[in-house]
Structures are given as C-alpha cells and as structure tokens.
Amino acid sequence: MLEIKELAVSYGAITALHGVSLSVKPGSIVTLIGGNGAGKTTTLRTVSGLLKPQAGEILYNGKSLVGLKPHRVVELGLSHVPEGRMVFANLTVHENLMMGAYLQRDKNLIRASFESVFATFPRLQEREQQVAGTLSGGEQQMLAIGRALMSRPKFLMMDEPSLGIAPLLVKTIFEKIVEINRTQGITILLVEQNANLALEISHFGYVLETGKIILSDNSAALRQNPQVKSAYLGGG
Amino acid sequence: MEFLQQLINGLSLGAIYALIALGYTMVYGVLRFINFAHSDVFMVGAFAGFYLGRVLPAASFGGGLLVLFGAMVICAVLGVVIEKLAYRPLRGRSTLTVLITAIGVSLLLQNAGQLIFGANPKSFPKLFPQHNFTFGGMVLSSDQIAVFVVTIAILLGLHYIVMKTRIGTAMRALSFNPTAASLVGINNDMVISFTFALGSALAAAGGILYAINYPSIDPLMGTLPGLKAFVAAVLGGIGNIPGAALGGVLLGLIETLVVAMGGSTYRDAVAFAVLILILLVRPSGLLGKLQAEKV
Ligand SMILES: Nc1ncnc2c1ncn2[C@@H]1O[C@H](COP(=O)(O)OP(=O)(O)OP(=O)(O)O)[C@@H](O)[C@H]1O
Ligand SMILES: [Mg+2]
Secondary structure, eight states: OEEEEEEEEEETTEEEEEEEEEEEOTTOEEEEEOOTTSSHHHHHHHHTTSSOOSEEEEEETTEEOTTOOHHHHHHTTEEEEOTTOOOOTTSBHHHHHHHHTTTOOOHHHHHHHHHHHHHHOHHHHHTTTSBGGGSOHHHHHHHHHHHHHTTOOSEEEEEOTTTTOOHHHHHHHHHHHHHHHHHHOOEEEEEESOHHHHHHHOSEEEEEETTEEEEEEEHHHHHHOHHHHHHHSSOO | OHHHHHHHHHHHHHHHHHHHHHHHHHHHHHHSSOOTTHHHHHHHHHHHHHHHHHHSOOSSHHHHHHHHHHHHHHHHHHHHHHIIIIIGGGTTSOHHHHHHHHHHHHHHHHHHHHHHHOSSOEEOOOOSOOOEEEETTEEEEHHHHHHHHHHHHHHHHHHHHHHHSHHHHHHHHHHHOHHHHHHTTOOHHHHHHHHHHHHHHHHHHHHHHHHHHSOEEOTTTTHHHHHHHHHHHHHHOTTOHHHHHHHHHHHHHHHHHHHHTTOGGGHHHHHHHHHHHHHHHOTTOSSOOOOOOOO
C-alpha cells in the first residue's frame, strides 16, 4: 500500500534520513521505532508532503507522493496525526472535527464520520462544544486521532500517540488504534518511542537509527531480538 | 450635547479605522507579517468608488451601495493579485524580507496611483442622498449614518464568515497552526488568498466611507489612516479580529476627543502616543494573548 524507497531528507546541512526504505501492506499495523532524533517524524512529514526529499521515492498504491502538497496527500486517503497532537486549541472540539472533514463535501458522510468518531471516543462527544485548548493531554490526543479519522482515510500515520500521556490512558489509546485497524480496516503506520507497546499491537516493525533502518522483522520476532531488547525494551 | 456630537464624530472615524485595521489583523493572523501595502489598497478603494460613482447612478441609496460593493470587489481582486505576485513567492522566507517587499508594494501602488489617477486631490462625488438630521442641537449627517450602517453590516457579515463558515473556520485553524491545517487537507494558499480578498474588501469599504466624509482623495491619502489603523490593530491585539474592531473604534474616539479638547495640533500624534503607551503597558494589546514572537 505504501512503499518508501531509499528516501533521503535533509534540513539544510543536516541530513536526517540516509536512504530509508520501508513498506506497509494493506490492512496491517506497521510500527517505526527508534530513539530521539532517529528520523521518525521526518519520515512521516515527508510522506505527508510537509518536507521535500532530496532523493528516493514514496509510492502510495503505485502513485508517487513526492512533490504533492499536503492537502493533495490527504485527498488521496492518507491522514497524519502529528507529533505533539497539534489540535486547534482556539477551536471547539466540534470545529476541530469539522476541519478534519475539510475535504469532505457530503453532509451525510460527515455526519457518519462524527458518529463513528464519537463511538470510538465517547469523551469527545461529551466535550463537543468545549474549546480544544482546555482539554486534557489525553483528550487532545483522542481529538487529534478523531480529527484525522474525519477525512475517512484508508491509511493513517500516527506520530508518538503515547507522548506525555498517563500510562493508563496510553493503554486505552493503543486499544483504540487496534480497534480502528480491525473494525474500520484502516492501514496504520505507527511511530513510537514506546517500543514495547508498539511491537505488541503491530504486525511488522522497523527500527530506525540516525536516519537508517537497522532492523526490520515481524513484530513478534523483533520483541525477541536481543539488540532491540537491550536498546528499546529496557532490558537484556 | 457638544460631548455627544463629538462622540458621534469619534465613532464614525473609529468605524473607518476599524474596517482598515481588520485587514491588517487578519493578514497578520494567517501570515504573521504586517502588510504595509494595505493602506494603499484603501486608497485604491476610494478611487474605485470615485470612478464607479461617475458611471453608476449615484446619490441614491441603492446606487451608493452598488458603488461600495463594486469597489470592494475590485480591491478584493487587487488584494489576491498582490498576495500571489509579491508575497507568495516569499513563503518560508524571513519576516523581514516580506516586510520590505510590502513596503515596496506600497510605494508601487502610490506611484502607480499618481501616474494613473494624477497627483492632484480630487473631490469625491456624493454617493448617498444628502440630509442632515438634527436632534436638539446635535447633527447627524446621512453620510455618517451610512458609515454606521455599512460598518455594522460588514462587521456582522465578517463575524458570520469567520465564526460560522467552513472557510472562516479554516482561517482560524490556519492562523493557529499552519502545519496542522495543511495536514487536515486545508489548501493554505487558498485560505490565504481568501483572507487577502476579505481584508482588501474591508479596506475598500473603509476608503469609500472615509472619502464621503472627508471629501477629497489623492493617491497618498492611505498613508495616515493606514498607519492609524495599524496602531488600532496593535491596540486591540494584532491577530485578534474583535480586537481590531475595538481598537479602531477606541482610537477614533480618542483622536476626536483630543481634538475637541483643543488639541487639534496633536490630531495625528495621538495615534502614535497610543502606540507607544500600549507597547509599554500591554504589548499584546487589549484583547491579544501574550506570546513570544519569533521575527
Ligand atoms: N526543523 C528542523 N531543522 C533542523 N534539523 C531538524 C529539524 N527537525 C528535525 N531535525 C533533525 O533531524 C533529525 C531527525 O529528527 P526527527 O524529528 O525526525 O526525529 P524523531 O525520530 O522524530 O525524534 P523524536 O523521537 O525525538 O521525536 C534530528 O537530528 C533533528 O535534530
Ligand atoms: Mg519525532
């Protein structure tokens, strides 16, 4: 479904990605793990069209995404929950979700999306008229995911949904991620520093280190990999 | 009575400042820079009204509104063209680069204005039927009434657009976080064009309302009201839409009251005193939120 080949991206003189290749099969959850500054966010931002690659190819269902503006990428059915949530703090929960459906003109489909998001995150419905800036961190993460789902994506990218959220809520959010994948059939590329959880819910994993993929395998196998265990799972 | 009379005069001047200030603040909201060419779009609005007033049935209520609407459309188009040609190629460059370009566009419009319209002041035609209403010594001219009615109608319309429509919500989203806006599928360039159209249309309305009350116009007429409206936007909190309206009205009132109290020599200095004061006391403006600004 998504095929990234030899992707190279730099910020001015700093090269963040040195030829990253990865692929995501339809219907799966694939995780990209790695430490601070490994290039995970850079990878997602390049797929979304926020950054232009120096080299390499990004194919979505065989179509190249390189050079497309971010809103065109959304049009094709990809959606991106950015690092740090980036909810529109000055808008209400309802308005945030409406913006998620910005490209959707069919009122009935928008209503259906609202219902589906509220079924996944009932808390958002309770807070529908509240200004997003006053939500708790966990609620903002739900809103960020809900907003991304409003475009009715086929492919969802999430950048560290566990960041800065209480452990109990992290578990809930990861359950929702699995639910979104299973019941709505949305393919997911999940970026995480919480490798333990990410490898638990995903089918396949890639390990990124200083701009290069150093390992890739089935998630179950990666969890047993001694290198992954010592570096990312906090144990030996 | 004298005080009430001054209040009315102040409010009608303030309404015009408010209309111009809204354009500064909306553009600041989406692009984080001060569009110094805005005051010259105001001037073009007045001239558009001048020429349309000759061909359209003026001095009738409907004719006046038609002229107003025509000038707003012309300036909306001008605003979009300026953004596309001058500012869009500089997207991602430093704010200073864009600011200098804005000053360049401003000079271009002023000089093109002198070339096309001539440098001599022109007397502005009567767009609306003339009548003075007197209430116990207080005089309210039909042109002042036009200022109030048109300004209130425009502010209500703007409120509706910004708060209730899809594109208005997108403007607010973009002004909060352009990256997140593009990730939900908003075409940021399109929304920025729309913002310029809206702001420029308001400037045109301001230009015409200014011209009917101060009946001579010239290609450099935008400078002073433009600077004052900029102060009004800062006073209200740059980037804050209700703040710009409030700042405009307050500044108009303050200026008029200072003049009424015998300080007419200081008419134009008032705005700058207000600017210095607000920057010292409350740099974020009356309704603005404090935030660190990277320039
Ligand atoms: N805007 C930028 N300008 C310059 N360098 C940047 C910029 N953004 C990221 N980098 C650099 O690119 C590299 C990769 O950053 P990236 O944000 O992709 O890492 P990450 O894997 O997402 O890390 P984290 O887990 O901390 O979010 C880092 O070395 C970082 O310093
Ligand atoms: Mg990151």
